Amino acid sequence: MVATLILLVMAICVMTSPSILSFQQDQPRVLLLSFDGFRWDYIYKVPTPNFHYIMKNGVRVKQVTNVFITKTYPNHYTMVTGLYAESHGIVANEMYDPVLNKTFSLNNMNIYNSKFWEEACPIWVTNQMEGHRTGAAMWPGTDVKIHGVFPTHYLFYNESVSFEDRVAKLIDWFISEEPINFGLLYWEQPDAMGHVLGPENPLMGAVISEIDGKLGYLVSELKKAKLWDTLNIIITSDHGMAQSSSERLIELDQYVARELYTMVDHSPVVAILPKEGKLDEVYEALVNAHPNMTVYKKEEIPSRLHYRYNSKIQPILAMADEGWEILQNKSDQLSLGNHGYDNILPEMHPIFLAYGPAFRKNTTKEAMSLTDLYPLLCHLLGISPLPNNGSFSNVEDLLLREVPRDPHPKFYEQESYAYFIGVFLGSTLVVVFLLVFTKHLTHRQLPSMQVQHTEISQPLLQG
Numbered sequence: 001m002v003a004t005l006i007l008l009v010m011a012i013c014v015m016t017s018p019s020i021l022s023f024q025q026d027q028p029r030v031l032l033l034s035f036d037g038f039r040w041d042y043i044y045k046v047p048t049p050n051f052h053y054i055m056k057n058g059v060r061v062k063q064v065t066n067v068f069i070t071k072t073y074p075n076h077y078t079m080v081t082g083l084y085a086e087s088h089g090i091v092a093n094e095m096y097d098p099v100l101n102k103t104f105s106l107n108n109m110n111i112y113n114s115k116f117w118e119e120a121c122p123i124w125v126t127n128q129m130e131g132h133r134t135g136a137a138m139w140p141g142t143d144v145k146i147h148g149v150f151p152t153h154y155l156f157y158n159e160s161v162s163f164e165d166r167v168a169k170l171i172d173w174f175i176s177e178e179p180i181n182f183g184l185l186y187w188e189q190p191d192a193m194g195h196v197l198g199p200e201n202p203l204m205g206a207v208i209s210e211i212d213g214k215l216g217y218l219v220s221e222l223k224k225a226k227l228w229d230t231l232n233i234i235i236t237s238d239h240g241m242a243q244s245s246s247e248r249l250i251e252l253d254q255y256v257a258r259e260l261y262t263m264v265d266h267s268p269v270v271a272i273l274p275k276e277g278k279l280d281e282v283y284e285a286l287v288n289a290h291p292n293m294t295v296y297k298k299e300e301i302p303s304r305l306h307y308r309y310n311s312k313i314q315p316i317l318a319m320a321d322e323g324w325e326i327l328q329n330k331s332d333q334l335s336l337g338n339h340g341y342d343n344i345l346p347e348m349h350p351i352f353l354a355y356g357p358a359f360r361k362n363t364t365k366e367a368m369s370l371t372d373l374y375p376l377l378c379h380l381l382g383i384s385p386l387p388n389n390g391s392f393s394n395v396e397d398l399l400l401r402e403v404p405r406d407p408h409p410k411f412y413e414q415e416s417y418a419y420f421i422g423v424f425l426g427s428t429l430v431v432v433f434l435l436v437f438t439k440h441l442t443h444r445q446l447p448s449m450q451v452q453h454t455e456i457s458q459p460l461l462q463g
């Protein structure tokens with residue numbers, strides 16, 4: 001049986017070697033870059049020559065509808081799964097899972113509990129199942145073992161590692177002898193400064209300029225490494241940012257006693273877990289409490305938000321109007337910028353640019369959903385998407401039309417001698433293989449091959 005398999009593999013290799021060779025030459029390479037909290041219109045606040053350089057030579061989508069809630073972890077997981085938060089299971093940055101009786105919080109190591117992530121199967125797992133390699137520099141979730149797998153290369157999350165060091169790692173992985181075909185790069189700005197200053201603060205201009213410089217640095221390093229002409233790069237973000245104010249506070253303590261509930265997730269969309277038997281009391285106290293706060297029981301959350309069918313979504317959700325904050329009282333920390341609000345609001349929408357051999361040039365598209373990014377990435381990488389809430393046909397017009405294949409490629413003419421030897425050897429091996437295989441069939445050895453195959457693909461099916 002082993003001899004049979006070796007023969008089969010050899011036969012396949014010989015038969016397909018011309019296409020394998022050309023596949024390696026133009027192996028599709030993709031880099032996905034997220035600047036956390038980069039609102040769609042920041043590129044018009046101050047001169048951003050590097051962002052505009054990408055736009056002129058690539059594509060831009062103006063309004064990208066991200067997923068509710070418009071927070072960091074839910075949207076980063078949407079980008080790599082194509083699923084709404086209710087379906088991928090990372091429903092907030094702060095979560096409580098009543099089934100596991102476990103909490104997920106960014107201030108805690110408990111985000112490394114795989115169980116929180118395994119309702120979905122992220123793209124790097126699929127990429128690696130299909131025989132490719134992935135490299136991840138600080139992308140949320142890439143240092144967590146998911147369905148038993150880490151990215152081929154990844155860095156443990158450490159916000160102190162500079163952008164330049166993250167870029168250097170990714171380039172090493174792209175040009176190594178066993179290169180990655182897919183890189184993920186995450187940077188914490190302008191989100192962090194956006195919270196501190198507020199997006200309307202003139203000082204945000206300097207923050208955006210600095211990020212434009214980082215993008216310029218990345219482009220120049222990719223050019224130096226001779227990757228620029230062959231790489232498809234997508235530059236996007238998880239959400240935008242809205243201006244808050246101490247004039248727009250809603251204090252829950254004025255309406256309901258703290259003892260009646262647990263605040264699982266915080267402003268501006270507050271997840272409320274009432275104490276045993278207190279659901280109606282808490283709901284009634286809050287539902288008409290403030291004109292700028294909408295309160296839903298879980299089953300009433302509007303279906304357009306796709307935020308209902310998950311055990312980690314709490315029984316009551318209190319949602320502030322844009323620019324408003326929901327605190328327990330004024331002692332709670334207030335930031336001058338925030339996000340998380342309704343994903344219909346333009347202020348919550350992220351930037352979206354792409355450049356590379358697959359993309360059209362100097363092209364603007366009006367709208368897409370962030371869920372459409374996943375089928376686009378799968379198409380670029382040549383891998384099969386898992387079931388998702390996006391649609392490739394929504395974003396196909398960002399791509400150049402594929403050049404029809406030449407029925408008589410030059411390659412075969414130049415290499416015809418080697419090619420025919422290959423075909424001859426391959427055919428011989430296939431004939432030998434078929435003979436041996438037929439013999440083995442009569443010994444009923446085939447089922448053991450099928451069993452192996454099922455085991456390998458099982459983790460994917462669970463996702």
Ligand SMILES: *[C@@H]1O[C@H](CO)[C@@H](O)[C@H](O)[C@H]1NC(C)=O
Pocket residue numbers: 101
């Ligand atoms: C949930 O876990 C906490 C400790 O984290 C424990 O005190 C509590 O009893 C657990 N609840 C249930 C229902 O198991």
Ligand SMILES: *[C@@H]1O[C@H](CO)[C@@H](O)[C@H](O)[C@H]1NC(C)=O
Pocket residue numbers: 158159160161162
């Ligand atoms: C995080 O990165 C910084 C800068 O590279 C380094 O000095 C520090 O030791 C790292 N921390 C951990 C926990 O690895």
Ligand SMILES: *[C@@H]1O[C@H](CO)[C@@H](O)[C@H](O)[C@H]1NC(C)=O
Pocket residue numbers: 291292321322323
């Ligand atoms: C806050 O509520 C008032 C009164 O209902 C309304 O006029 C206003 O538009 C609301 N603010 C926002 C940002 O929706």
Ligand SMILES: *[C@@H]1O[C@H](CO)[C@@H](O)[C@H](O)[C@H]1NC(C)=O
Pocket residue numbers: 329330331
């Ligand atoms: C807010 O509530 C906490 C806890 O009850 C209390 O210690 C604090 O004094 C309150 N702050 C204000 C400004 O009322």
Ligand SMILES: *[C@@H]1O[C@H](CO)[C@@H](O)[C@H](O)[C@H]1NC(C)=O
Pocket residue numbers: 056362
């Ligand atoms: C890009 O497109 C705009 C409008 O569609 C056009 O005015 C401009 O000349 C184009 N620029 C380049 C470099 O092709």
Ligand SMILES: *[C@@H]1O[C@H](CO)[C@@H](O)[C@H](O)[C@H]1NC(C)=O
Pocket residue numbers: 083084087306387388389
């Ligand atoms: C999103 O996709 C998942 C996986 O296919 C599916 O189970 C779910 O019903 C979809 N959600 C919506 C709103 O279509």
Ligand SMILES: [Zn+2]
Pocket residue numbers: 036037071072073191238239
């Ligand atoms: Zn974010």
